[in-house]
Amino acid sequence: MSALRESLGFLTSRLRQVGIFVALILIVLLFQILTDGILLEPQNVTNLVVQNSYILILAIGMVMVIIAGHIDLSVGSVAGFIGACAGVMIVHWGWEWWLAIPACLLIGALVGAWQGYWIAYVGIPAFIVTLAGMLIFRGLTLIVLKNQQITPFPGELRALGGGFLPDISGGTSVLEWLTVILGVGATLALVIQAVKERRIRKKFELENEPMAWFATKTAFIALLMLTITFLLASYRGTPIVLIVLAVLVIVYTALMNNSVFGRHTYALGGNLHAAELSGIKTKVVTFRLFVNMGVLAALAGLVFTARLNSAQPAGGTGFELDAIAAAFIGGAAVTGGIGTVAGAMIGGLIMGVLNNGMSILGLGTDYQQLIKGLVLLLAVGFDIFNKNRSGKGGGISIIERLKLKTPPAADVDAGKPAAEHPVPVAAGK
């Protein structure tokens, strides 16, 4: 039984990460029951992915901005603005999609550079700059669109929002084999990667997750991915936007974990002064983060416009709030320095499943907003409560108390201070 005990000890020490994961599963199960199984029907799963893709794309950039200790309120307006630009370029001017898409991403980068300049080099708080940006780019959207929607878009662009990878069996099979190959391949790659990582940690004497937990977790994720693969394959296959999203998640996870830029982002969110005094060019990092956010907002705007097949004056309204909520539900810290791309994705999915499930149940936007608001509050509240209790000597946290009932696990040491020496208050200087 020691494996179980070890796992329990580990779970309690990582309650947050485990918590949102479990929350997502519980929410899925809840709505699966409430909707009599509609939630996980192949067509609905496909919808869920496509409907949330642009929020998830925004959440990637947003969590990076939040890790650096900033915020971006303008992404919804920027997405709408880029949709408008795409409409003008493609529909009015007749540009090809392969020209219009890079042009739109470039505009997104310029928008990000504009905001990044004010934030990083002038020193205006991101909250203000992007609040202004929210108004500026909404205004520009209306100006570009002359307050009218632009439609329709050619099929090539629409594929970005609602298209699927081709069926290689030529429509003869019940399952889309390309999707199965991709899904199984991705699952295998993930498992191999996880095992490799574990070996490396062991080699360098870093504490590892307990074997039992590691096996359960990896098996569960693999199962989940295979299930989704199966569900997608039995409808119309892999949405193109899912491929785009998967590539983004992989690239940005690597960027945040293994690149100098990503590591500097964590450093400046964790302690700005220490980062500066370590020679990190904090202004450059901040500027680049906002340029990146602008590009991702542009991409989200393109996906959204492609899905609706129209560029609309109100397009993208409120996206920023969903993206911010996704990042925070996914474990990003309000004070910066903490957060992951994967966490933001799970946070975004929680919001997405809530939206989708409540829509199926026929709950109006009134209740949807109410419930989403409460979920956000609870997620972050739980975080802070947990931190306060386990933090600086504020008594024993609930988790610690639970832990006391089980014999101390060998692994728990990792989270404990090494014989906390009190820092003597510099007396009388």
Added chain:
Amino acid sequence: MNTPILQMRGITKTFPGVKALQDVTLQVNRGEVHAICGENGAGKSTLMKVLSGVYPHSSFDGDILFENEPCNFSSISDSEKRGIVIIHQELALSPYLSIAENIYLGNEQANRGWVNWRKTNLEAAKLLARVGLSENPVTPVQHISVGKQQLVEIAKALSKEVKLLILDEPTAALNDEDSSHLLDLILHLKGQGVTSIIISHKLNEIRKVADAVTIIRDGKTIETLRLGDGEITQERIIRGMVGRDLESLYPDREPQIGEEVLRIEDWSVRHPQDYSRVVVNNASLNVRKGEVVGLAGLMGAGRTELAMSVFGRSYGTATSGKVFKHGTEINTSTVSDAIRHGIAYATEDRKLYGLNLIEDIKRNVSMAALRKLVKGGWVDKNQETVVANDYRKSMNIKAPSVAAVTGKLSGGNQQKVVLSKWMYSDPDVLILDEPTRGIDVGAKFEIYTIIAKLAAEGKAVIVISSELPELLGICDRIYTLSAGHITGEVPIAEASQETLMHYMTKEKE
């Protein structure tokens, strides 16, 4: 005249692991100006916090008698009710509020919850007249100089009908003119029957205003000297302040000093907000290969400011002067330039400026030289772990692994992480600012050993410290700073605590 207004007996205050005050006795007579002297960290401020109720009665041992009645303060407001007011070194004024509002902050002149502005401003004007400040009471505090702000603090104290005024280093941030005005005011208030306790490093000031001086050293009362008879010289006070045995241990080292590595010439820095204050004034110093150079100075002398401004202009404005490395002038105007030229600066406040406390050891170690770990565009995390593990072993960082979060380490181990970070950046010159502050004795010895090792490896080391025995124990040469000037350069053979303290308290010519 010789009736005591305040008696503190047997005060013992313990912080976890540290005895800050041990059986301290203090007697202050009615109507006198009583100075308290001691080195940085001797326990002066702690004693005043005990007296003013910042540390509640239950948190220390001993008795306080004020006007012959026992005091059991549990907060500052309790002591203020009895007429004991403390003015901290860091002024506690709200910059955007007016002078009058600040004076009556928390003590508003109000009727049934509504502020009576007429009364507030009128009464404030009277108080300002008493402290000799001719400013309009409605002026926002941020628009007046620091010297005048200090006077506003005193006016605020007077508004509370102060009987005992405690001033913690009141002139540390003031220029000469403001200082002398403030000292005159203290004497003036003495004439009106206000008893004062003044904590100060500046011995000439003490000689000017104080009737008696109590010397505290290592949390103990050493002696109380009466200044009235004029026999007490500055040297006598200094001897009391530093007369401690050099019992602590320092590692033996054979200095092997080579050619000059870093030279700073005519370095001047002004205060970033208060442009008129020259914080570092024409300072020049050098450090050679394998040498440990000390930088001694009292609080506010400009040691940290000098180091930080050299290290990428991290402090101050209007910085002027030249930095030479191996004889050629170098540009250190950004931190990354300074690091590239082989300079490292380990800050005195490692929690605020040195570490990312929510990150683990390995990421802190690699923070200043992350690019060294880049292979093919990506950070080699395995190599990072290897590097951090090497430092964990060689520096004896006590942690379960290099994935431990630095915020949970002890002060000594945190400092070792900071030192590891800078050692990994391959510096030729290390500037260590208060490297042993807040660290227990055992870990201090380890830090000294590391410093000795760095010097033996041929690094040039500059150590800034408030603890003179520490500088005497590890340095080859010591510069003294006083009010932004380099006032002395003492080879270790000629250095003693007395000579250093003499230079450190020396006023500019």
